[in-house]
Amino acid sequence: MLLLTIICFFMDTPKAKQVKSRERVQQHGEVFTNEREVNAMLDLVKHETERIDSRFLEPACGDGNFLAEILRRKLRVCRSFVEQGKNTQLEYEKNIVLAVSSIYGIELLPDNAMACRERLFKICEDEYRALFADKAKEECLESIRYLLSKNIIIGNALTYHRVDKPKEWIIISEWSLLGGGMMNRRDYDFYDMVGDGQGDSFFSDMPCATFEPVHFLKLNPQSYGE
Secondary structure: OOOOEEOOOOOOOOOHHHOOOHHHHHHHOOOOOOHHHHHHHHHHHHHHHOOOOOOEEEOOOOOOHHHHHHHHHHHHHHHHHHHOOOOOHHHHHHHHHHHHHOEEEEEOOHHHHHHHHHHHHHHHHHHHHHHHHHHOOHHHHHHHHHHHHHHEEEEEOOOOEEOOOOOOEOEEEEEEEOHHHEEEEEEEEHHHHHOOOOHHHOOOOOOOEEOOOEEOOOOOOHHHOO
16 A cells, blocks of 8 residues: 655744735635644654655645655655765655655645746755756656656645546555556555445455556656556
């Protein structure tokens, strides 16, 4: 079964810079956690945030305050392997794709979800290009963008349904690296993972969809027939 660390922190943080508008607070309870609290909370699970393959799910991710810091911590580990001479560029690329594949967010408001995807992508792109400059591969960045399109979901974690496609359940994709740089994907119904499931389907290890392995530099809609 796909194992996730689920981040569910709620704090009273009334500073004006932590809200976009009074209306959004009233309608959606939207209040953003500031950087100091984000780091203090993540330090409670510091070891996990520094494991490249440790999975995190934020069920109300906003524009990504928690997920961005988790990603930065993972990428610092990836960078350290290169700086210590332990990893080649290809190994680094494999690690950053794995790091992104381990981060999940569900967000009710579409503009926040899109901003979160772009924010996480920019963090990866800036770090990748800073290390390898003109040697950076576009196909690696395309794989990262595809993973974010799958892992940052416009949905309601309380109803288990997507917001952009209301008739569809939220699907969580499990990504795992195989030998030869191949990436395995299995999809799970979010409801079956955390909801009031019935019978054998509740927390079972039965994915709702499985896919043929795809190379980590070829993660895109075409590879999955989308």
